[in-house]
Amino acid sequence: MKTFNILSIGLLLSLVSCTQVPGGKGDSAIEQKIEALLSKMTLEEKLGQMNQISSYGNIEDMSGLIKKGEVGSILNEVDPVRVNALQRVAVEESRLGIPVLMARDVIHGFKTIFPIPLGQAASFNPQVAEEGARVAAIEASAAGIRWTFAPMIDVARDPRWGRIAEGCGEDTYLTSVMGAAMVKGFQSDSLSDPTAVAACPKHFVGYGAAEGGRDYNSTFIPERRLRNVYLPPFEAAAKAGAATFMTSFNDNDGVPSTGNTFILKDVLRKEWGFDGLVVTDWASASEMMSHGFAADPKEVAMKAVNAGVDMEMVSYTFVRELPALLKEGKVKEAAIDEAVRNILRIKFRLGLFDNPYVDEKRMEVLYAPSHLEAAKRAAVESAILLKNAEGILPLSASVKSVAVVGPMASAPYDQLGTWVFDGDKTKTVTPLTAIRELVGDRVQVIYEPGLAYSRDKDQSGVAKAATAAARADVILAFVGEEAILSGEAHCLADLNLQGAQRELIAALAKTGKPVVTVVMAGRPLTIGEEVERSAAVLYAFHPGTMGGPALADLLWGKAVPSGKTPVTFPKMVGQIPVYYAHNNTGRPATRNEVLLNDIPLEAGQTSLGCTSFYMDAGFDPLYPFGYGLSYTTFEYSNVKLSSSTLKKDDVLTVTFDLENTGSYEGTEVAQLYVRDKVGSVTRPVKELKRFTRVTLRPGEKKTVTFELPISELAFWNIDRVKTVEPGDFLLWVAPDSQSGEEMAFEVIG
Structure with a gap:
């Protein structure tokens, strides 16, 4: 992959402000069509456009709702035959013929799975992000999907939060650049392109600052910090032409995002001029009752619509409660009309009125060779070399035998990472498979996993693995996390390697053979002990379908690592939040402080230095933001x-x-x-x-x-x-x- 032009990166965020959105609000032809259609719509049909349902087995029931104009969008339908059947009802049998918008979570690939977004961010290459989104859009649109809920551009500085895997890490600027590139990749040069998929930057806004790194939790982000740190990636996405936005689950300073007029109207609409569609996250409207922000479904609908939400995902309060709210004057018809305009505008921009059906023969694009090659390049550029003592990597021609050990060496499902609904694990190429293919008969490959999966605590296989590994010249230990351990609702208070993986690395180190540890995970882990015991450490945030060949090439020097940490690696959980762009404080650490094990007995209260540091962890992280080694210098x-x-x-x-x-x-x-x-x-x-x-x-x-x-x-x-x-x-x-x-x-x- 050629080097990304320096000025293109440098000026990307300023240039996207000049991007012309095809069919923009200034497109009078589209606006006239919207007004003509809106004038014909009954209240029930308007509310139907504001209603998104999730697909279920009975196509006849869904068809009945669509025919009556009660559904504007359908989630999670990925069979192009069924997509066309449902669309045919909308276009040919409903009163007004308004097409349905088909949606799906396609986060880092549809069938061909790229590294998780955190891994893509480690490449520091917006071309990787754009190409990954483009491949995802080409494949997803072949199934009839024209809307996806990505990119996730929450700035996240707490690796306990499982959804850090879905984003681009801790930095505002890096997230802005990568997020804008993903928007471009999903949407192509024109939304009316049949391979374009409407992007939906999420979660608007501040979700990545959830207290304690616990999903769905509250945040407290003052407005100044919100504007300086958390809003810029979303503004960059809006300027890049993002078609839609999604509200977040969290409440900030007591106000849930789905009912937050300030962010949805004042910032998104008025300040940024956004004229696309705003959708709730899954049931985030009705969850305002759990927050204690709304007393009942009626108040939910009132607060969400009045705040500026256009479409409700699956909680149905809009279709059920808005008629009464309209009669009572608690919601104005103008608010409903504006929401419907925003929805219809996206459907017109996507070309759904002119070309509502998907070509059912297009499924042949899935796993295209060019897609697999792009996924491999992304995995190569995303891998981070954290340690390489005495230049053990790349493995030299003198290495005649390697031991492949660890639960992630042959874990085709888990290698794909979180948020993979449609990827096929039988298409995954694992490190074990790739290594065998790469070295052939030239190198003996001794495979003994030691542990069955990452959380496996049964150590009966550890000694067997160590004994087998002792016969090899070099030990390749593949450890990390299963896919289920990161992503939505998958938060952790302990970031050490799970199960008996630490014991496995310790046993391998005792053999006296050099241990090359390869970590595949969805977040930074506290691996200081494993780093000490390893001759080299290669970190790959879940690398996707082609992660195995990418890692094999890196280990044998057919490729050279270039990834950098997109998020700070803590030494221990107690350091969190730890990120590079912190304020200095009035008493910044000097890195000369006395640490815990060096404190003399009966030391004076102020003898340790009165600065901002941890006695047991010091001040520095395990690895700082932007860090990564190469095989060269x-x-x-x-x-x-x-x-x-x-x-x-x-x-x-x-x-x-x-x-x-x-x-x-x-x-x-x-x-x-x-x-x-x-x-x-x-x-x-x-x-x-x-x-x-x-x-x-x-x-x-x-x-x-x-x-x-x-x-x-x-x-x-x-x-x-x-x-x-x-x-x-x-x-x-x-x-x-x-x-x-x-x-x-x-x-x-």
Whole structure:
């Protein structure tokens, strides 16, 4: 895959604001059609458009509802024959012939499964995200799906939260860039393209900040932090032309998102000019009763519609309660009409009125060779090399035997990761299979799993695995998490390897043979002990269908690792939340503090240093954001700024030399961080502002350029105004968020 153009990444978020949405609200032809159709609709037909149901077995019952105009969208129907049958009823037998919008969760692939989104984010390559979404859309649309509930662009800084797997990690900028790329991939150049699928950025908004990392939990995000950290990825998605948005489950500061007028009307509609469809999450409307925000279904419908929700997913309060609310004047007919306009607008943009049916012969695109190749490239670029003592990787020609051990070596279902409704595990290529295919007769492959699955606590096979592994030159230990351990409602308080996997690694280490640990998981795990016992560690957030061949290529050097951590890896759970873009505090850690085991007896109360750190964990994480090794080495030098003094409308140009100082061709993800030293409110110690992938041959040196408009240093200040405040700034060009030489510049007037 060719290197993504630096300026394309750098300017992506500013350019998407200029994106022309095909069939935009300024498209008078579509607007006239909407008004003409709306004028003919009964109240029941309008409410039907606002009603989304989940498919069930009895097609006759669903057809009856559709014929009466009581359904606007159907979830989870993936048989193109049934899709066409239901659509035929809508178009040919209902009074107004309004097509039904078919929807499905297609998070990181339909049939061909790409790495989970957190893994895609580890590539720091928006082309990976766009290509993954494009393949997913091509395959899903072949089954009749024209709407999916992705990308998930919740900024998430707590790996206990299972849904961190679905997003792009902890950073606002990285999430914004990758999310916008996914929107483009799903929707193609035009929504009317039969292979386009309407994107639905979720969960709007703040869901990733759930207290305690526990799903569906409350959040408390003040408006300034909401605007500076959590809203920007959604604004980028809106500017990229996202057709729809989904409200989140959480309440923030006591207000559930599904009933939050501020985010749905003031921000999304008025500030950003969004004219698409807003849908609830699954039953999140009726769940406002559980929140204690609505007393009954009638109040649910009133608050959700008045807040700006257009379509209700499966909880049916709109169709049941809105007629009475309308009579009572608690909901205005204008609000219902506006919701229906937004729904019809998306159906027109998708071309459903002109081309409602799916070509049932298109299913041949599933698992196309080009799709599998793209999935493999994504898995290669997503893998992160965390440790490589004495250059054990890539495995050399002198290695004549390897032991393949661990519960994830041959786990075709779990390798796919969370949120895979339609992937076929029989199509998955596991590491064990790929290794055998790659090495053939040249290397003896000794397979002894030791544990049956990741949570397996039965250690009867551990000794057997260690004995078998002792016969090999190198041990390849595949550990991690089953797919079910991450994703929605799959949160953990303990992030250590589950089951007896720690004991397995310990037993393998005792053989004296080098252990290469490969982790496949849906989140960062606390693997410090395993890292110590391993000669090398390769981390692959669940890598999907082609994860096996990608990992085999990486282990034997047919590919070189280039992934970077999209989220901070904690040493232990007690450090959470731990993320790089934190505020400094009044007493920042110096990294010279006295730690627990070094405290002298009867030490004085203030003798340890009164700074912000943990006595048992220190201050630093296990691995910082943006970290990842290669089989080669890179040297940064000659960093230059176009000016040390700039105005608010200037563009700062940063140039530097990047040289491959090792013996392998490799790709480095160069990163640009900035700090606003003094603000009207405290600012993070570092913020990612640019990144790019640079591929270099051994000994090759390139001059790399980042362009950063000073306008992108704006933040929501003490007066809740988004502005660039004059003052002193620091800048780093670095391979990760903890490295790089500090440089300074000033913004004036």
